[in-house]
Amino acid sequence: MSASDNIALVRRLYESQAAPAVLEEVIDPDIVWDITPGFPGGGVYKGFESVGRDFFGPLLERFDTFYPVGEEYYADEDGHVFVLGHYHCETKRSDRADARFVHIWTARDGRLVKLRQAADSLVVDRVLNG
Numbered sequence: 001m002s003a004s005d006n007i008a009l010v011r012r013l014y015e016s017q018a019a020p021a022v023l024e025e026v027i028d029p030d031i032v033w034d035i036t037p038g039f040p041g042g043g044v045y046k047g048f049e050s051v052g053r054d055f056f057g058p059l060l061e062r063f064d065t066f067y068p069v070g071e072e073y074y075a076d077e078d079g080h081v082f083v084l085g086h087y088h089c090e091t092k093r094s095d096r097a098d099a100r101f102v103h104i105w106t107a108r109d110g111r112l113v114k115l116r117q118a119a120d121s122l123v124v125d126r127v128l129n130g
Helices: 003-015 020-026 048-061 121-129
Strands: 027-035 043-046 063-075 080-091 096-108 111-119
Touching (some): 003 020, 003 111, 048 063, 096 121
Antiparallel strands (some): 096 111
C-alpha cells in the first residue's frame, strides 16, 4: 500500500472515534500496542484481544468518554503513519480534558500491526485524580 493509502486507513480509525467495528476491520489480530509508561495502563500489549481486555477495559471504566482525535497525518514509504492529535476525555465525575499525543502506526497489508504512543500523561492524570 502507498503512504496515502496508509494515511486513509489510519484516518478512518480516528474519524470513527475508535468504533469497535472499525477497530476490528483495521487492527491486525496480532497487533503490538505500546503505550507510554506513566499513562493509565502504560505498557506493551500483544494482540487485539489483550488490547481490548487489558488496556481499554480498565481505561474505559474510568471515563464516560475517551477517544482520539487525529489532527495531522504524515506517512513514509515504509508503512509508518505519524499522527499528531489529542485524546478527548470526560471522567465519571464529568471532568473534561484534551491531552496531546503522538501516535506512530505501522501498517502492513491493509492492517495496522503496531502502535507506539507518546502522550501528555500529566493532563490525563490530573483529570482523573484532581
